[in-house]
Amino acid sequence: MSGGAAIAAGDSATASGVLLALAVVLASAFVCGRIAARVRQPVVMGEIVGGVALGPSLLGLLPGHLDASLFPAEVQSYLRVLSQLGLVLFMFTVGLRFDVGHLRGAGRRVTAVSLSSVALPFALGVGLAVLLYPWFDKAQLSTDGRLGPALFLGAAMSITAFPVLARIIAERRMQHDPLGSLSLACAAFQDFLAWCALAVVVAVVEAKGLWSLGRLALDTAVVVLVLVGVVRPLLSRLLAPGRRRPLPRPWIHAVLVTGTLVTAWVTAEIGLDAVFGAFMFGAAVPRDRIEAIAPDVPEQIERAGLLLLPAFFAVTGLAVDLTGLGLRGLAVVAAVLVAACAGKFVGAVAAARATGSSRREARVLGILLNARGLTELVILNVGHRLGVIDTRMFTAMVVMALVTTLMTGPLLERHAAGSAGSATLPDPAPEAAQASRAPS
Template sequence: MLGALALILAAAYVFAWLARRVRQPIVVGEIVAGIALGPSVLGLFPGDLVDLAFPADVRPCLQVLAQLGLVLFMFGVGYHFDSSRLKGHGRQVMAVSLSSVALPFALGAGLACATAPWFDRSAMTADGLLVPALFLGAAMSITAFPVLARIIGERGLQQDRIGAMALACAAIQDFLAWTVLAVVVALANSTGAGPLLRMAVASVALLIGLHYVVRPALTWLFAPERRRAGSALTQAVLVVGLLLSAWTTEAIGLHAVFGAFAFGAIVPRARIDATAPQVPERLEQISLFLLPVFFIVTGLSVNLGGLGGPGLLLLLAVLLVACFGKFVGAASAARLTGATQREAAALGVLLNARGLTELVILNVGLALGVLDSRMFTAMVVMAVVTTIMTGPLLDRFHPTAGTLSVHNVEATRTRTAKTDRGLVPSQDDTT
């Protein structure tokens, strides 16, 4: 176990360093490290090195660490989620958001129907095509908001109209895509109308309880006059709360990531930042330490060599659908609502980045049994490719994005590891 963990962290560091050398987000390097340590690369060498590095008795422990890192990550995403981005942005942002969700969703659902004869039904638990089609549509609709914020911050686009629009659109469309995903999870886990209705009622009750009971209680507890409670109590409350929320959503039939995200979104951020700002940062640092384990667990399910001829065609189709759906959906709506051709192209490029958020969703789908291993592999490759291509294409369509001011250069040099990975935008990234 300890040897496997040492290998994971060493590989993650090396590949992250390589990613930064080629001006890519660190998360890209860590995803590639996870694939490299799986059957796609390490498995090609003689001696069954994958099983030697990650024996069967160690993998359940890695799964637990990966799950913990994942819920901590989703808590961080929820904690830094700015709901004000969903309001008052005008018809252009709303049009771009809806179009860049609707087109890739429709194309993804259509792709699922078209490739259904290639599905390995023995690896899937979902019956019929409805759930896989809805899931693939939701997965195609995602934009990696944290990685997008990192890319925009690196290129000094925080105050640029296109950068601000991209962040607002990503927030709206990810909200829509996660809502659809919650419905898909409920459909996949229910056995009829009765269980599905109970799951929906329980989910709504949880959200109401978090907003109207838990949030006021935390606001009272973290009031400035109770600063003497210290960071230890704040940390204990946040950890217990996010784990209980994650457990609750699993118990009602959803995935743990929904509970962790919801708890992060409702905690009184202003109170915590005023009384114990180091606590959320500490939790995010723990998630950054554990996320490479999540990438390895993901990489163990990715086998590029097992794609074969049909798999390569599937991969090409996935890449075309993903890029066409996002780029055309965003760029055409932006163009029709007054953006210049260059601005529309830059917006389409930015919203095409998938990154870590896509891997979170894909792992949910794999665990639910709505994806087979071949489609899972193709979608993981798509997430990596769309993230890698964002920077170079942005330099092509929005040349000023590559020119950072002196202030932004210094800010980039002093950012912490969490913003390098794209987990959350730094303070500069959200201004």
């Protein structure tokens, strides 16, 4: 066989392997998602568990090392590309739905609860990273010293997943309840603070000295200014409802997807992760104009991203190895869970009580803000790629993200009955329970 034919045969074998792997990933996501829906959990959480199950934590335990057979290195590289594309499209929709109005209207209670429930888990995460640093596998770290891991774990601990919280509140029909509105406002504020903190962490880790850090900060400021001062006004004109010749829907698709990909590429090139660019472009798009002339276009882009997100869950699951933790690792998982839950719950409850909330109201708020969801996985993957956490800490943090989100619904049902403004906690609305796999 000639060299060219051999290469072609190898490419064909890899392509068929990618197709099989993607079929398995999608099937696992579908089955696990349906199981999650039946037990009244967000569908996307089942899909994440399905991704973890395809890795060494479950599939790898079966005879024949099926995880390595189904997902060899060359197949994983293609799955990473697909997962990155799905993730970028997902982050665009997160940015598009991010309502700055929640921040503008932040009153004393929102500000106090948000800052308290970010500051306490951040401090606990930093302290935990300092204590556990000797346990880290230094060969997997790209940074010297404790600063990078400490700042990253602090930021990761302080996350509240705004999308999954919005879905839980909608399913419980709490969106018009004062407590539900307060929770959403706090989650939006916390998301803003956490993404800013993560951007600082990435800048500190990626920058090689003060000059490099300053240049990265300047480049980021330029990107933001261009998006706010040039891109947003231009999109406002292009998407104006009163245009004599409205922009055709295929053009709107092309503009939004191209803008997302280009901005993601720019932020990746300057040293930030691509997810920041996708999020920032989504936030720069005038949502009112889109809703007025083409409300279905963002939903269609979201569906494309959701189709590829199981690849991201699989890539995450392949990096999660529960079997490699050992007894000490399980103790670390327990410590991470206690720190994450205590930080969020105590921070939220203390601030809520100090600003006039009842004891039951404060507890429900603390439970809601403890949900981390898919947003946490996005951040953890950024940290893992940067080399600020090793595989064992990545595994422990993924377990924490899953447990804190899965426990929200059951705890909410137990504690929310009789809370102020919601005498009884209703069952999830049928239409919401059957709702799709909105990102969380």
